[in-house]
Amino acid sequence: MALNDRKIKILQAIIHDYIATAEPVGSRTIAKKYDFGLSSATIRNEMSDLEEMGFIIQPHASAGRIPSDMGYRLYVDSLMQQRELVDNEKFVLQSIVEANVNQIEYLMEETARILSAATNYTTIISEPVSKNKNIKKIQVISLDEKTIMVIVISDGNIVKNHISRVEYLPEEKELFDISCAISEMLEGELMESINEKVIEKLYEDFSGYHEIVELVLKAIEKTAKESENLQFHLSGAKNILTFPEFSDVQKAKTLIQTLEEKEILQGLLSARPEQAGDIQIYIGNETGIDEMKDCSVITKNYKFADNIQGSIAILGPTRMNYSQVVSVLNGMVKNIEDVVARINSEKNNDS
Amino acid sequence: MALNDRKIKILQAIIHDYIATAEPVGSRTIAKKYDFGLSSATIRNEMSDLEEMGFIIQPHASAGRIPSDMGYRLYVDSLMQQRELVDNEKFVLQSIVEANVNQIEYLMEETARILSAATNYTTIISEPVSKNKNIKKIQVISLDEKTIMVIVISDGNIVKNHISRVEYLPEEKELFDISCAISEMLEGELMESINEKVIEKLYEDFSGYHEIVELVLKAIEKTAKESENLQFHLSGAKNILTFPEFSDVQKAKTLIQTLEEKEILQGLLSARPEQAGDIQIYIGNETGIDEMKDCSVITKNYKFADNIQGSIAILGPTRMNYSQVVSVLNGMVKNIEDVVARINSEKNNDS
DNA sequence: CATTAGCACTCAAAGTGAATGAGTGCTAAC
DNA sequence: GTTAGCACTCATTCACTTTGAGTGCTAATG
Numbered sequence: 001m002a003l004n005d006r007k008i009k010i011l012q013a014i015i016h017d018y019i020a021t022a023e024p025v026g027s028r029t030i031a032k033k034y035d036f037g038l039s040s041a042t043i044r045n046e047m048s049d050l051e052e053m054g055f056i057i058q059p060h061a062s063a064g065r066i067p068s069d070m071g072y073r074l075y076v077d078s079l080m081q082q083r084e085l086v087d088n089e090k091f092v093l094q095s096i097v098e099a100n101v102n103q104i105e106y107l108m109e110e111t112a113r114i115l116s117a118a119t120n121y122t123t124i125i126s127e128p129v130s131k132n133k134n135i136k137k138i139q140v141i142s143l144d145e146k147t148i149m150v151i152v153i154s155d156g157n158i159v160k161n162h163i164s165r166v167e168y169l170p171e172e173k174e175l176f177d178i179s180c181a182i183s184e185m186l187e188g189e190l191m192e193s194i195n196e197k198v199i200e201k202l203y204e205d206f207s208g209y210h211e212i213v214e215l216v217l218k219a220i221e222k223t224a225k226e227s228e229n230l231q232f233h234l235s236g237a238k239n240i241l242t243f244p245e246f247s248d249v250q251k252a253k254t255l256i257q258t259l260e261e262k263e264i265l266q267g268l269l270s271a272r273p274e275q276a277g278d279i280q281i282y283i284g285n286e287t288g289i290d291e292m293k294d295c296s297v298i299t300k301n302y303k304f305a306d307n308i309q310g311s312i313a314i315l316g317p318t319r320m321n322y323s324q325v326v327s328v329l330n331g332m333v334k335n336i337e338d339v340v341a342r343i344n345s346e347k348n349n350d351s
Numbered sequence: 352m353a354l355n356d357r358k359i360k361i362l363q364a365i366i367h368d369y370i371a372t373a374e375p376v377g378s379r380t381i382a383k384k385y386d387f388g389l390s391s392a393t394i395r396n397e398m399s400d401l402e403e404m405g406f407i408i409q410p411h412a413s414a415g416r417i418p419s420d421m422g423y424r425l426y427v428d429s430l431m432q433q434r435e436l437v438d439n440e441k442f443v444l445q446s447i448v449e450a451n452v453n454q455i456e457y458l459m460e461e462t463a464r465i466l467s468a469a470t471n472y473t474t475i476i477s478e479p480v481s482k483n484k485n486i487k488k489i490q491v492i493s494l495d496e497k498t499i500m501v502i503v504i505s506d507g508n509i510v511k512n513h514i515s516r517v518e519y520l521p522e523e524k525e526l527f528d529i530s531c532a533i534s535e536m537l538e539g540e541l542m543e544s545i546n547e548k549v550i551e552k553l554y555e556d557f558s559g560y561h562e563i564v565e566l567v568l569k570a571i572e573k574t575a576k577e578s579e580n581l582q583f584h585l586s587g588a589k590n591i592l593t594f595p596e597f598s599d600v601q602k603a604k605t606l607i608q609t610l611e612e613k614e615i616l617q618g619l620l621s622a623r624p625e626q627a628g629d630i631q632i633y634i635g636n637e638t639g640i641d642e643m644k645d646c647s648v649i650t651k652n653y654k655f656a657d658n659i660q661g662s663i664a665i666l667g668p669t670r671m672n673y674s675q676v677v678s679v680l681n682g683m684v685k686n687i688e689d690v691v692a693r694i695n696s697e698k699n700n701d702s
Numbered sequence: 703c704a705t706t707a708g709c710a711c712t713c714a715a716a717g718t719g720a721a722t723g724a725g726t727g728c729t730a731a732c
Numbered sequence: 733g734t735t736a737g738c739a740c741t742c743a744t745t746c747a748c749t750t751t752g753a754g755t756g757c758t759a760a761t762g
Binding site: 136137141144149161163172180236238254256257260 | 457498508586
């Protein structure tokens with residue numbers, strides 16, 4: 001059976017209507033609402049075909065049809081025309097983003113909030129991380145007689161500090177010199193795997209400061225590990241409860257519970273990190289998470305610098321408004337990337 | 352009418368039963384379950400009195416009684432005997448807390464998770480902040496030819512860093528000297544209000560480095576402001592959906608929405624910061640938040656050092672199990688305070 | 703031969719009304 | 733002061749009917 005033009009039009013109409021109403025769509029509705037010049041009976045026949053082909057499903061004998069995952073997939077892959085953001089929307093997005101962003105963390109949080117407000121779905125953002133970090137600079141400073149702080153700065157100016165107690169603390173000036181020397185030796189090294197020889201040489205060169213060298217290495221190791229533990233911003237969880245498909249409280253509960261588990265989010269957001277920049281759409285079971293079989297997830301990676309990136313996911317029911325979300329998401333990512341780029345090229349900036 | 356011993360016992364029984372079942376409690380239930388040696392009719396009379404006094408309410412004519420906010424208040428203030436944590440519970444709490452805490456942030460998050468799991472209610476924790484911060488140390492280091500980082504360390508070793516571009520950057524050694532000198536001058540100053548004279552003197556003494564002095568002051572100002580923007584950890588939001596009082600999806604939605612608004616949380620957690628250490632209980636409308644009129648909130652402040660504190664709130668339906676929550680909360684706060692104290696006195700620790 | 707009108711059939715949802723039972727308040731007796 | 737007994741209230745449940753949206757099939761039509 002061929003998926004001819006008429007069938008496609010009808011499928012599109014079904015999906016469109018179902019996205020708007022969340023109710024099974026019947027042949028008569030389509031005959032009336034969309035001006036195909038066909039009677040409901042004809043449409044009925046076509047719908048029967050579409051069901052046989054697997055694009056739509058009948059929840060029970062006397063109900064209309066709803067799109068299947070496969071139907072949505074076809075819709076997303078080829079039928080959906082991407083909606084352009086209207087000027088007004090563009091402007092609103094941009095001005096909100098720019099209003100108050102002197103901290104990356106705050107920017108991400110605000111972005112999540114805007115996205116969930118703009119789409120009425122749930123937004124999950126992973127904070128930017130840099131991977132395969134190179135050491136840019138190490139600095140050791142003293143806080144008081146017995147405490148030092150090791151500052152590890154990686155490519156892209158991501159800063160982490162580690163405070164430790166020490167038995168013996170050299171004088172401030174001396175500490176500075178050591179710190180500079182250590183920094184120079186470690187510069188450019190990959191955090192995850194520092195050259196064995198360099199480590200050996202460190203202990204040799206600073207034999208009087210075994211304790212400090214040890215703490216520096218420990219600090220680097222911890223910095224490397226820390227970014228494995230992603231930070232997430234979740235916004236608009238309440239929106240889930242708006243959709244009739246989650247009026248069953250039990251279902252909603254399981255989903256919200258799932259959203260609280262970081263590991264799952266991590267899996268969701270880091271599924272295809274290679275395809276940076278491209279929109280990814282997971283429909284129903286494609287998410288690979290059982291509790292989300294009635295949901296779809298649209299993700300896009302953002303990139304603040306060569307090594308620094310994260311991703312944004314928007315989660316809604318499978319009948320979510322794909323084209324709207326895709327365009328809002330594209331617009332938003334462009335916005336925040338622009339904002340960050342602008343900040344970086346200006347004189348002052350914070351991290 | 353006097354609130355005699357028998358009335359109190361009956362009220363206690365009603366509250367107890369209602370906490371467990373969430374169903375209106377009838378006279379016969381009490382006569383059967385609790386061995387007061389009274390018939391249901393007598394209890395009926397007493398209940399009628401209790402209702403007249405305002406401690407219980409009849410939701411509709413042929414239903415049992417449920418406690419009013421006033422009834423809970425009496426219960427909490429005088430009738431509730433605090434449950435001691437059984438050894439087993441203590442042990443479990445402690446071992447989980449100790450298992451993996453090399454970061455304060457992670458500790459707070461884990462604490463929230465444990466508390467919501469242990470109580471089956473929702474937990475909100477505000478991250479520790481220090482207020483009226485004194486400057487302990489300032490350090491300026493260079494990242495590359497055009498970028499410096501100002502590190503501001505406050506009492507209690509809370510570290511913030513601010514990265515900025517500069518036009519002119521002195522040599523590393525020179526920068527270090529300036530940095531040390533500036534640090535010495537600012538040490539002990541209150542971040543929120545640095546002595547005018549000191550500022551003047553700074554600009555004078557380092558007249559060649561106007562740009563750097565300016566950035567240092569800016570960094571301090573921003574550090575002072577940052578802590579006003581509290582960070583929260585929310586856990587167990589799904590638990591809200593478990594309670595029959597929120598099986599109305601609309602209600603649940605409004606509540607979850609409320610929980611996503613930081614300002615409201617902030618108001619809730621910082622209501623009575625003076626009474627550090629003491630448990631606070633807000634019942635129903637006492638929370639002052641309309642959406643939470645069916646909820647109660649139990650809060651307790653924790654304190655990691657003289658100036659560093661935050662608070663924990665546990666939120667449940669008004670019929671929540673007050674005595675359990677109070678004891679779990681007390682135990683947990685003691686635990687994390689102990690853990691942090693131990694870490695601080697040990698050799699290694701991170702922030 | 704594609705299209706359509708017509709009809710029988712299915713089934714969820716909404717409505718109806720009686721039965722049930724948990725609960726109360728009141729009164730009279732103990 | 734306590735209790736047994738009874739009339740009364742009212743939410744809940746269940747069986748039953750009605751309604752209407754929707755389908756599939758068949759025969760007629762252009």
